Amino acid sequence: MHIKIKERLESIINDLExxxxxxxxxxxxxxxxxxxxxxxxLIAGEISKDQAITTNLLKLCNSAYFSKGKEIxxxxxxxxxxxxxxxxxxxxxxxxxxxxxxxxxxxDLTKGMxxxxxxxxxxxxxxxxxxKKDRMNADVVFTGGIIHDVGKTVLALFVQNAFKEIISVVExxxxxxxxxxxxxxxxxxxxxxxxxxxxxxFPEVLKDIVRYHHQPDLAPESSRxxxxxxxxxxxxxxxxxxxxxxxxxxxxxxxxAIEVLKLTDAELEQLYSEMPEVMTQVKEIQ
Amino acid sequence: MITLINVGVAxxxxxxxxxxxxxxLGSCVGICIYDRNKKIGGMAHVLLPHQQGDxxxxxxxxxxxxxxxxxxIKMGCTREMMSAKIAGGASMFxxxxxxxxxxxxxxxxxxxxxxxxxNKIPITAEDVGGNTGRVIDFFLxxxxxxxxxxxxxxxxxxx
Numbered sequence: 001m002h003i004k005i006k007e008r009l010e011s012i013i014n015d016l017e018x019x020x021x022x023x024x025x026x027x028x029x030x031x032x033x034x035x036x037x038x039x040x041x042l043i044a045g046e047i048s049k050d051q052a053i054t055t056n057l058l059k060l061c062n063s064a065y066f067s068k069g070k071e072i073x074x075x076x077x078x079x080x081x082x083x084x085x086x087x088x089x090x091x092x093x094x095x096x097x098x099x100x101x102x103x104x105x106x107x108d109l110t111k112g113m114x115x116x117x118x119x120x121x122x123x124x125x126x127x128x129x130x131x132k133k134d135r136m137n138a139d140v141v142f143t144g145g146i147i148h149d150v151g152k153t154v155l156a157l158f159v160q161n162a163f164k165e166i167i168s169v170v171e172x173x174x175x176x177x178x179x180x181x182x183x184x185x186x187x188x189x190x191x192x193x194x195x196x197x198x199x200x201x202f203p204e205v206l207k208d209i210v211r212y213h214h215q216p217d218l219a220p221e222s223s224r225x226x227x228x229x230x231x232x233x234x235x236x237x238x239x240x241x242x243x244x245x246x247x248x249x250x251x252x253x254x255x256x257a258i259e260v261l262k263l264t265d266a267e268l269e270q271l272y273s274e275m276p277e278v279m280t281q282v283k284e285i286q
Numbered sequence: 287m288i289t290l291i292n293v294g295v296a297x298x299x300x301x302x303x304x305x306x307x308x309x310x311l312g313s314c315v316g317i318c319i320y321d322r323n324k325k326i327g328g329m330a331h332v333l334l335p336h337q338q339g340d341x342x343x344x345x346x347x348x349x350x351x352x353x354x355x356x357x358x359i360k361m362g363c364t365r366e367m368m369s370a371k372i373a374g375g376a377s378m379f380x381x382x383x384x385x386x387x388x389x390x391x392x393x394x395x396x397x398x399x400x401x402x403x404x405n406k407i408p409i410t411a412e413d414v415g416g417n418t419g420r421v422i423d424f425f426l427x428x429x430x431x432x433x434x435x436x437x438x439x440x441x442x443x444x445x
Binding site: 108163167170176177235236238239240241242244245246247248249250251252253255258265268269272273275276279 | 294295296297309310311312313314331333334338342345374376377378379380381382384385386387388390391417418419434435436437
């Protein structure tokens with residue numbers, strides 16, 4: 001264990017100033033959308049307070065992926081035509097992009113690779129939800145997919161220095177990369193990510209997705225299915241080489257997650273074989 | 287001017303000296319075929335071994351490789367001058383052996399070798415299997431292949 005790295009990381013994750021920021025309006029919107037009695041005018045009002053978000057939102061809502069061919073001329077139209085959850089997902093894409101669309105050294109991801117990966121995991125997670133007739137939660141796993149690796153943005157610099165040690169722990173102990181991260185640096189990118197979500201005041205289920213996306217069997221029962229969804233989507237994207245970095249495939253495809261979701265071999269292969277189509281959708285919203 | 291051509295998931299692309307073809311691989315296999323006489327080459331990035339009758343030839347090893355050869359012949363290459371380098375086909379570090387998805391990397395490698403053999407294209411270098419992701423650059427200047435995996439770079443020259 002690198003005591004210096006651990007101490008440095010401890011001070012970073014306990015100092016909100018040093019963790020990435022999101023506009024406050026994002027958690028407000030997520031919580032409003034989760035309230036079944038919310039008046040959609042309140043949400044439109046909250047979004048329109050931020051002119052930059054609103055402008056980009058209309059553009060994104062008119063992309064092929066979100067619009068499904070309909071013309072969206074205003075925020076109110078977007079909410080009525082696409083639904084609150086879709087609009088919330090679009091807000092997530094816009095507001096998290098500055099945090100995630102960057103170089104992630106250490107994991108050897110050049111600019112844009114993490115962002116492309118996050119969008120692919122989001123889109124594929126949603127596909128799995130639809131496939132398993134869990135439409136209710138499709139937006140939650142989409143959001144979770146976008147942010148699941150946010151911890152990497154903070155951990156990257158430290159991984160850069162400790163990479164050789166981490167890989168050698170992976171090989172000598174036969175443990176997955178993120179377990180070796182924790183062993184060498186005291187924290188893994190899931191824990192750091194969960195800290196960031198606390199700062200952002202995000203709901204527990206999203207925190208669970210970030211915290212357990214490599215270990216879905218350890219997630220609380222209440223969120224295990226959604227964590228498993230993002231876990232499987234993440235695995236398939238990495239296998240297809242989307243956002244694969246220096247940690248490669250040194251991860252686990254968790255059997256428990258496949259059982260929880262009742263995914264057959266044929267379904268898993270179908271999801272994997274649909275990756276080219278997923279990448280076309282990524283380009284529409286990138 | 288050197289142009290970098292990015293080859294996406296399930297794409298087949300060709301180019302000529304001095305272009306560079308690049309792709310990023312997990313369990314997929316990258317097949318790089320080079321005509322040393324013409325200095326023309328191409329790359330296929332295949333997701334799965336067998337075609338599934340969906341008409342998407344570029345996705346599968348058994349259809350993408352013949353497609354790549356056909357494209358190269360159209361550009362004036364001859365089969366006798368062609369050689370191949372292959373990379374990728376990694377597997378998840380841990381998975382339950384009952385889960386078929388875990389075998390895709392190996393199945394891709396096996397099918398790739400079989401199809402190249404059937405087409406009488408010799409493999410001069412391979413960097414396959416294991417658990418690493420790979421960024422590969424295929425230089426059409428001389429057919430060399432650069433493989434970057436787990437922070438290290440290797441170069442394969444033989445054509």
